[in-house]
Amino acid sequence: MSEEHKQQLKQQLWNIANTLRGKMNADEFRDYILGFIFYKYLSEKMALYANHILQEDGITYDQIDESTEEGQEMLGAIQEEAVEQLGYFLKPSELFHQLAKRGNSQRVGVALETQQPSGYTEDKGAASAFILDDLARILKNIEQSTMGTESEDDFDKLFEDLDLTSTKLGRTEKAKNALIARVLYHLDQIDFQLENTELDVLGDAYEYMIAQFASGAGKKAGEFYTPQEVSMVLAKLVTTGKQKLRSVYDPTCGSGSLLLRVAKEVDEVSAFYGQELNRTTYNLARMNMILHGVHYRKFDIRQEDTLEKPQHLDERFEAIVANPPFSANWSSNQLLLSDDRFSQYGRLAPASKADFAFVQHMVHQLAENGQMACVLPHGVLFRGAAEGHIRRYLIEDQNYLDAVIGLPANIFYGTSIPTCILVLKKCREHPNDILFIDASQQYEKAKNQNNLREEDIDRIVETYRTRSTQDKYSYVARLEEIAENDYNLNIPRYVDTFEEEEPVDLAAVSQELKALRQQMVETDQTIAAFCEELGIDMPF
Numbered sequence: 001m002s003e004e005h006k007q008q009l010k011q012q013l014w015n016i017a018n019t020l021r022g023k024m025n026a027d028e029f030r031d032y033i034l035g036f037i038f039y040k041y042l043s044e045k046m047a048l049y050a051n052h053i054l055q056e057d058g059i060t061y062d063q064i065d066e067s068t069e070e071g072q073e074m075l076g077a078i079q080e081e082a083v084e085q086l087g088y089f090l091k092p093s094e095l096f097h098q099l100a101k102r103g104n105s106q107r108v109g110v111a112l113e114t115q116q117p118s119g120y121t122e123d124k125g126a127a128s129a130f131i132l133d134d135l136a137r138i139l140k141n142i143e144q145s146t147m148g149t150e151s152e153d154d155f156d157k158l159f160e161d162l163d164l165t166s167t168k169l170g171r172t173e174k175a176k177n178a179l180i181a182r183v184l185y186h187l188d189q190i191d192f193q194l195e196n197t198e199l200d201v202l203g204d205a206y207e208y209m210i211a212q213f214a215s216g217a218g219k220k221a222g223e224f225y226t227p228q229e230v231s232m233v234l235a236k237l238v239t240t241g242k243q244k245l246r247s248v249y250d251p252t253c254g255s256g257s258l259l260l261r262v263a264k265e266v267d268e269v270s271a272f273y274g275q276e277l278n279r280t281t282y283n284l285a286r287m288n289m290i291l292h293g294v295h296y297r298k299f300d301i302r303q304e305d306t307l308e309k310p311q312h313l314d315e316r317f318e319a320i321v322a323n324p325p326f327s328a329n330w331s332s333n334q335l336l337l338s339d340d341r342f343s344q345y346g347r348l349a350p351a352s353k354a355d356f357a358f359v360q361h362m363v364h365q366l367a368e369n370g371q372m373a374c375v376l377p378h379g380v381l382f383r384g385a386a387e388g389h390i391r392r393y394l395i396e397d398q399n400y401l402d403a404v405i406g407l408p409a410n411i412f413y414g415t416s417i418p419t420c421i422l423v424l425k426k427c428r429e430h431p432n433d434i435l436f437i438d439a440s441q442q443y444e445k446a447k448n449q450n451n452l453r454e455e456d457i458d459r460i461v462e463t464y465r466t467r468s469t470q471d472k473y474s475y476v477a478r479l480e481e482i483a484e485n486d487y488n489l490n491i492p493r494y495v496d497t498f499e500e501e502e503p504v505d506l507a508a509v510s511q512e513l514k515a516l517r518q519q520m521v522e523t524d525q526t527i528a529a530f531c532e533e534l535g536i537d538m539p540f
Contacts, residue, residue: 009205010204014212017212034210044194046061048194079145090142132177139162158283202291236457237371237423239262245270245318248271250320250321251320252306254285258321277304279303317365318369320365322358327353327355341361359390369427396483404422404436433479435463437495438491442459475496
């Protein structure tokens with residue numbers, strides 16, 4: 001598929017999403033459209049898998065007669081294999097295409113309210129069948145098909161955010177049905193090309209959709225999405241020197257996009273782990289994993305508070321990436337001082353700033369040969385009290401801090417504050433120093449927020465990997481120097497970005513002033529002549 005076709009698919013999906021825009025806010029219509037795309041994906045995946053099984057029988061999945069005993073026997077055999085391999089099951093009558101066709105049996109096409117890309121046909125027909133009950137039942141059946149199997153946790157209540165009874169879809173059942181049938185119809189016209197396993201076309205489009213929703217969600221966006229450019233930097237940092245990863249973990253995984261970004265930087269990731277507090281975002285993360293072709297046995301995403309109720313404490317991870325909520329509140333309960341994650345530090349992060357609590361948690365989960373990179377607010381670099389104590393312990397006692405990277409302001413959705421990346425390793429190749437990079441001035445200014453360009457990302461990563469000192473950009477500081485600064489990591493202490501002003505030529509300035517004075521005298525004389533000619537007083 002060409003880049004042009006990829007862009008067309010993204011635009012088609014976004015146009016379809018906009019049919020819901022006038023009915024609800026961004027995070028609400030996000031849940032509906034992404035849920036419907038996911039249902040279509042599951043259906044097409046099921047059909048492809050079943051058709052492969054049925055090749056020897058010379059029939060396709062949609063040709064099975066569900067009303068006959070023979071048909072039921074075939075479905076039973078296919079279900080057993082599908083749940084084992086795919087993790088779920090759909091009957092032929094439950095497939096997305098069949099439901100969309102039933103809901104639009106008199107429809108040749110439906111015009112969207114938004115501008116359409118090529119490929120859409122107009123239609124004046126109307127939906128002919130009520131499908132909302134069928135849709136609700138099918139989504140429930142997908143979840144129930146996994147009951148008692150390995151994939152049960154991965155599909156449990158996965159579609160709970162698709163509230164088909166919401167009045168935001170329409171004031172009457174007929175209006176709701178018409179809107180949903182319309183959306184399903186247009187999604188049904190799009191070929192996701194799932195048979196082409198070499199391309200992750202749908203995965204790319206899904207990521208695009210998530211990013212689009214994040215850009216319009218304001219402060220809420222930070223709950224579920226890290227800008228792709230920042231994700232790329234984090235992923236490249238933790239995969240430095242690696243071709244395969246045994247495991248990757250994100251303790252605040254949001255939509256799971258950061259975990260998936262890491263997978264693009266290596267040949268293979270054996271297992272993905274994540275934890276997310278927000279239920280809706282947790283559902284989105286599981287959908288995102290499955291839709292990107294990650295087998296249900298290869299990911300373990302849990303919903304819970306990472307700091308208070310960690311779900312993977314027995315695991316140690318080769319790569320950890322995170323964009324935790326900046327300066328979030330947490331309990332900071334003194335009982336946690338007996339928790340292995342925090343006990344050796346002797347201090348807990350403040351209740352109003354959980355930044356270092358997340359760092360301590362990740363360090364505890366990091367494997368001996370692992371590497372972690374996390375985005376944090378600049379305050380973690382210099383704030384004192386408990387945070388200063390924890391920062392000093394990480395450097396002086398554990399010697400885990402490998403690099404500090406300053407990012408530009410206003411590159412995250414919902415906040416304009418400048419941020420930094422901390423890179424930590426338990427077995428450091430350079431145990432006697434810490435690399436500082438000031439990338440805060442390297443960006444492209446956009447209308448609403450700043451963006452890291454490809455060259456900005458490449459420079460950050462290349463500087464980290466070569467560990468080079470560059471004038472006004474990076475500096476390798478000895479640990480003794482860090483200690484002399486009382487473990488204050490504020491980047492300007494180490495990377496001098498001061499630009500000297502050009503010396504002022506006072507003689508030239510004096511000559512310019514003389515010339516200006518002469519011009520003023522001449523101008524005054526001209527005005528005086530005009531005033532005398534007009535017979536009026538001088539204005540001065």
